Amino acid sequence: AQSVTQLDSQVPVFEEAPVELRCNYSSSVSVYLFWYVQYPNQGLQLLLKYLSGSTLVKGINGFEAEFNKSQTSFHLRKPSVHISDTAEYFCAVTPNNNNDMRFGAGTRLTVKP
Amino acid sequence: DAGVTQSPTHLIKTRGQHVTLRCSPISGHKSVSWYQQVLGQGPQFIFQYYEKEERGRGNFPDRFSARQFPNYSSELNVNALLLGDSALYLCASSLKFSNQPQHFGDGTRLSIL
Numbered sequence: 001a002q003s004v005t006q007l008d009s010q011v012p013v014f015e016e017a018p019v020e021l022r023c024n025y026s027s028s029v030s031v032y033l034f035w036y037v038q039y040p041n042q043g044l045q046l047l048l049k050y051l052s053g054s055t056l057v058k059g060i061n062g063f064e065a066e067f068n069k070s071q072t073s074f075h076l077r078k079p080s081v082h083i084s085d086t087a088e089y090f091c092a093v094t095p096n097n098n099n100d101m102r103f104g105a106g107t108r109l110t111v112k113p
Numbered sequence: 114d115a116g117v118t119q120s121p122t123h124l125i126k127t128r129g130q131h132v133t134l135r136c137s138p139i140s141g142h143k144s145v146s147w148y149q150q151v152l153g154q155g156p157q158f159i160f161q162y163y164e165k166e167e168r169g170r171g172n173f174p175d176r177f178s179a180r181q182f183p184n185y186s187s188e189l190n191v192n193a194l195l196l197g198d199s200a201l202y203l204c205a206s207s208l209k210f211s212n213q214p215q216h217f218g219d220g221t222r223l224s225i226l
Contacts, residue, residue, distance in 0.1 A: 004155075032213050043117075043203055043217040044156070051213060090155050094213070100169045101146070101205075101215065103155030 002027035002093045006104035013081055014112050021076040021107045023091030033074040034092040034101075035065055044090065050074065051096075061085070086111045115140070117218035119204050125224045126194050134189040134221045138206030144168075145187040146215060147179060148203040156203055162187055163210045191223075199225045 007022040025031065032051050036044040048059025055067040065076045074091060088108050094101040118137045126132050138145050144163040148156035161169035162181035176192045185206075191198055201222050205215035 034214060036217075041219075043219040044205075046214050046216070049214050092155075098161065098169055098210065100158050100161065100171070101148075101156075102158065103148075105155050106153075 001100075002029075002031055002095060002102050004091050004093050004102055004104035006091050006107050008107050009105065010108045010110070012110045012112060015083055016080045018079050019077065019081050019085075019109065021089050021091075021109065023074045023076065023104060025072050025074065025091070025093045027072075027093060027095065030096045031093045032096055033065075033067060034094075035059065035063070035074075035076050036090045036092060036103075037061075038088045038090065038106075040087075047076070047089075081109070081111045083111050083113060085109060117204055117206050117216050119202075119218040119221050121221060122219070123222045123224075125226060127226050128194055128196060130194050131190065131192050132194060132223060134191075134202050134204075134223070136187045136189070136204030136206075136218060138185050138187070138204075139216055142206035142208055142216070143185055144207045144210055144215075145181055145185065146205045146207075147187070147189045148205065149173070150201040150203055150220070152200070159189070168210060194225050196225050199223060 035047040050067045058064045091104040146161040147159040150156040158171040160179045165181045179189045181187045201220040203220045205217045207215045
């Protein structure tokens with residue numbers, strides 16, 4: 001079965017600074033990769049996804065991620081964060097033949113003024 | 114178009130009781146998946162239903178069951194509630210069995226006293 005490790009449980013950054021949230025995965029089959037964001041008392045909102053093709057994926061709100069097959073990583077980046085980016089971020093992986101999505105434990109991004 | 118809707122939004126039960134949670138997928142979506150998110154953790158896969166049949170099951174006891182109706186809405190049932198069942202229960206829908214991405218509802222917050 002596939003699994004996901006988010007390497008940082010908390011990431012504090014100052015407003016307008018760049019940020020990288022790290023994600024590594026393991027799987028014996030081909031996978032799809034995702035980043036979701038969760039604001040307090042809400043469900044998950046899709047930021048971006050990698051299904052196939054270009055390894056650099058651009059998502060909403062200025063986020064992007066790069067799929068690195070050799071390092072089994074899918075790190076999330078943003079060149080300049082805003083206060084409104086403060087939220088919990090989840091990396092997720094699913095096999096390409098079903099919807100059994102496995103999530104990491106989450107990274108709490110806190111953007112300080 | 115309406116997103117994934119879940120009801121109720123909050124629920125309080127006592128140990129040993131039974132609970133039913135409901136989910137309406139996005140119009141046209143035939144796959145519904147259920148996830149449990151314990152406070153401070155990432156969501157964990159419980160079930161996937163597609164075309165009214167169970168197509169995937171996570172590592173949850175038999176106290177958890179679900180079904181999907183002809184209109185593709187779904188119910189999650191939990192019997193003999195335990196304190197550890199307190200969590201946010203998320204429903205996600207997608208067009209097809211292994212079609213991505215999944216779209217999440219805002220969840221049902223279940224508290225067990």
